[in-house]
Amino acid sequence: MKKIFQIMTLTATLAIAAPSLAFELEHTTGTINGDKTPERIVSYDLSILDSLNALGIEAVGVPKSNYKDELAKFAEAPKVGTLFEPDYEALKALKPDLIFAGGRSASAIPELEKIAPVANLTNRNPEFLADFRTNTLRLAAAFDKTKKAEEGLSNIDKDIADLQKLNAGKTGAFLFVMNGNIIPHVVGDRFGFVYELTGLESVLPAKTAEELAAPATRPAPDSPEAKAAAAKRAQQIKEIAKADPDWLIVFDRAAINGGENAGEKTLAEHPDLSQTSAFKNGRVVYVDPARWYVITGGLNNLKFLTGDFLDKMK
Known part of the structure; x- marks a missing residue:
């Protein structure tokens, strides 16, 4: 004892x-x-x-x-x-x-x-x-x-579940627009999480393991690498137009901090994307560029992103 x-x-x-x-x-x-x-x-x-x-x-x-x-x-x-x-x-x-x-x-x-x-x-x-x-x-x-935190995450999860139910079986493409250029984002790209967020299936394939492992570098203007990247983007856009997705999601880089919104004009003038049923029938979501580009994550911000999609996709 x-x-x-x-x-x-x-x-x-x-x-x-x-x-x-x-x-x-x-x-x-x-x-x-x-x-x-x-x-x-x-x-x-x-x-x-x-x-x-x-x-x-x-x-x-x-x-x-x-x-x-x-x-x-x-x-x-x-x-x-x-x-x-x-x-x-x-x-x-x-x-x-x-x-x-x-x-x-x-x-x-x-x-x-x-x-x-x-x-x-x-x-x-x-x-x-x-x-x-x-x-x-x-x-x-x-x-x-x-x-x-769990309360905030639960609210976001509910929105995601509602979006995935709303968009079950539907396809989409995320387009990063800057100075007249259009850069598609697929799963694995910076904004590729949009597909999981919305429940849309990307009409383009996800990045490969090799592409994900490669260092993220911006090629010099007019370099062979830059020309190859531009050719790849052009091909991706043709594939998007051919697939005719249910939704187009557009991020306009120029509209950050109150700049002129040129996203709709860029799509309207594009010979292929302007002919998609999504563009013709108003199934285009123009996202808030500052919230996507500058903040991206965050409990309040992500709740806004999911709520914004629900409002615009209903």
Whole structure:
């Protein structure tokens, strides 16, 4: 009995002596641990900023951007550089205890880590939605916001289920329009998660494993690689027109931040796409470019994207 008591006493003593971690955040490249929950957060990833905002977690610094809608309050927040290039002096002045980096700022992570712990919760293709769910729950768990996150995810899941029911057996194509050029996006591309989101089947094949593994580089203008890419896009557009999808989803790069919306004009002037039944019968969804291009993920933002499709596809 005395021995049992001694063991119990030792166990209790060790439990008291061993400090419990108040904060643990698992992210893409590791885990951040701390004895207290961060209170001075900076996010260069606007999808994470959107989720932080949805979960009621404050950020003290953000990159320069055109903040509106749910993120409007950050228009007046201290700025710490751009989405691509941190302003290290401005960042140091804020004395952050946690920094979120995104895909655009990934190359700056080694320098950012000299200032504060850095987490990367970037959603990757072709598993964008699965990554979004995992990363949202990781973020929420670290800040004791799991219940709130699960409620938000449940609302998004309901919209996705409704969209997949609405679009069962239907096909689609996502078209990225920029300066008169049209770039189709398939499963595995940056916006390829649109097919899982909407329940539409892409009329073009998904990226191959080899294509997914290849580094994402932009060929020099007029180079053989650029000409080959242009020829591939032209062929893809012909295939889209021939398949005559039920829906066309159009992203107009020029319309970001209030620019002129040229997406409809570009399609109307295209000899093949203008002849599709989707274009002729108004089955074209013009998506909000800032929400897709600048934010993309995020609890509030993704709920807007699913709701927008439901409104426009009914």
